[in-house]
Amino acid sequence: MSTEVAVGSQAVERALPAAAGAAERLRFFLQWAVLAPSRHNTQPWIFEIAGDEVRVYADTSRTLPVADPDGRQLLMSCGAVLVNLRLAAAHFGHATSLELVPGHRRDGLLARVRLEERSPSTPEVEELFRAIPRRRTNRLPLDGREPPEGLVTTLLREARREGVTLRPVESHQRRVVADLIAEGDDVAWSSSRFRAELAGWSRTNRSPRRDGLPGYALGMGDVAALVHPLAVRLQNPARAEAERDRRRALGTRALLVLSTPRDGKAEWIQAGEALQRILLRATAAGLFASYFAQPVETPALRRRLADAVGDPGAPQVMFRLGYGLEPRSTPRRPIPDLLRRMEQAPPRPAALAVRPAAEPTWTATPSEPIVLPAARGAEPPRAEAQA
Numbered sequence: 283m284s285t286e287v288a289v290g291s292q293a294v295e296r297a298l299p300a301a302a303g304a305a306e307r308l309r310f311f312l313q314w315a316v317l318a319p320s321r322h323n324t325q326p327w328i329f330e331i332a333g334d335e336v337r338v339y340a341d342t343s344r345t346l347p348v349a350d351p352d353g354r355q356l357l358m359s360c361g362a363v364l365v366n367l368r369l370a371a372a373h374f375g376h377a378t379s380l381e382l383v384p385g386h387r388r389d390g391l392l393a394r395v396r397l398e399e400r401s402p403s404t405p406e407v408e409e410l411f412r413a414i415p416r417r418r419t420n421r422l423p424l425d426g427r428e429p430p431e432g433l434v435t436t437l438l439r440e441a442r443r444e445g446v447t448l449r450p451v452e453s454h455q456r457r458v459v460a461d462l463i464a465e466g467d468d469v470a471w472s473s474s475r476f477r478a479e480l481a482g483w484s485r486t487n488r489s490p491r492r493d494g495l496p497g498y499a500l501g502m503g504d505v506a507a508l509v510h511p512l513a514v515r516l517q518n519p520a521r522a523e524a525e526r527d528r529r530r531a532l533g534t535r536a537l538l539v540l541s542t543p544r545d546g547k548a549e550w551i552q553a554g555e556a557l558q559r560i561l562l563r564a565t566a567a568g569l570f571a572s573y574f575a576q577p578v579e580t581p582a583l584r585r586r587l588a589d590a591v592g593d594p595g596a597p598q599v600m601f602r603l604g605y606g607l608e609p610r611s612t613p614r615r616p617i618p619d620l621l622r623r624m625e626q627a628p629p630r631p632a633a634l635a636v637r638p639a640a641e642p643t644w645t646a647t648p649s650e651p652i653v654l655p656a657a658r659g660a661e662p663p664r665a666e667a668q669a
């Protein structure tokens with residue numbers, strides 16, 4: 283069995299040997315898993331493979347103590363990884379089951395995905411699988427064309443199936459929401475700690491590093507990308523960022539808020555899974571997404587955002603969808619750097635909560651917020667940190 287698809291920026295064409303065992307197969311599928319989005323492209327995940335099981339861990343050395351002190355977005359990224367991994371398995375003819383590990387574990391273990399029986403792929407899987415390497419965040423200007431008729435409705439339905447809510451920001455809510463975005467930008471960019479954290483994840487266009495944000499992802503040429511980390515540390519671009527984002531929020535056709543009924547570890551992973559499925563569907567329709575994280579990352583604004591869009595739950599991410607020029611893909615770390623262990627045959631621990639492949643509903647797990655070790659004690663002062 284082989285794939286013709288270039289895998290994101292790795293652009294490899296790799297064949298899965300017909301005789302590959304379960305562990306080799308899972309390792310192969312990780313190539314698609316890691317194409318998931320993550321805040322600042324931190325790629326905060328680690329894997330272990332034991333026979334027919336892959337364990338997904340949060341990489342607590344890759345937290346964002348300022349932008350994401352609770353690890354909420356980190357877990358969303360890991361949720362997106364789970365979707366990609368299972369889609370890759372499904373494309374190559376394997377059902378999977380997912381076991382989410384409840385509560386907070388010191389070792390960061392979040393989930394186990396197991397290969398189950400062989401089963402043929404479906405047109406839906408194929409559509410989403412093909413979109414994995416084509417999905418990318420597009421921070422460049424998007425044009426003013428409407429998304430295709432019915433797409434937003436399809437996305438709302440997809441969100442419901444995943445147990446989350448997706449709300450389009452209606453025209454009468456636009457100005458208030460655009461103001462909240464601008465206010466969030468102001469809080470974030472005025473924080474020297476936020477800017478220092480971002481600078482630490484900024485990369486030049488030719489950086490050999492396989493994580494973080496290359497300047498080209500922000501629309502920068504080589505020289506601008508070279509000076510960007512220093513400029514971000516020294517200058518406060520809050521006003522310009524706020525005005526640009528306000529304009530974008532007002533001008534965009536599809537501005538969407540994804541929220542969950544409650545706000546805990548399980549919901550964050552769930553939100554990430556739903557987000558990824560929504561992004562893949564939008565990608566399949568030729569659309570790009572970009573995000574407005576600041577009002578969700580700032581606690582006081584998060585509540586006001588929920589009120590502004592009439593949401594009784596907890597907003598997890600806000601993004602816009604539109605058409606534009608395809609940006610270059612961002613780098614990903616090589617699999618050997620992320621795969622901590624690989625064994626052929628594991629002992630099988632008892633399942634805590636198993637979600638079979640064909641069952642889209644969420645198996646309830648305790649929803650207390652987790653505190654990731656690296657973030658513990660790093661609760662920053664409000665005005666500075668919640669950017």
Ligand SMILES: Cc1cc2nc3c(=O)[nH]c(=O)nc-3n(C[C@H](O)[C@H](O)[C@H](O)COP(=O)(O)O)c2cc1C
Nearest residue numbers: 319320321322323355358418419573574575576612
């Ligand atoms: C939960 C979440 C929030 C994000 N928020 C922002 C954001 O506020 N601004 C932004 O430019 N990108 C944001 N991103 C996008 C990441 O920077 C992007 O996924 C990463 O750089 C990898 O690039 P790719 O999405 O093109 O693969 C967010 C991603 C996730 C998963």
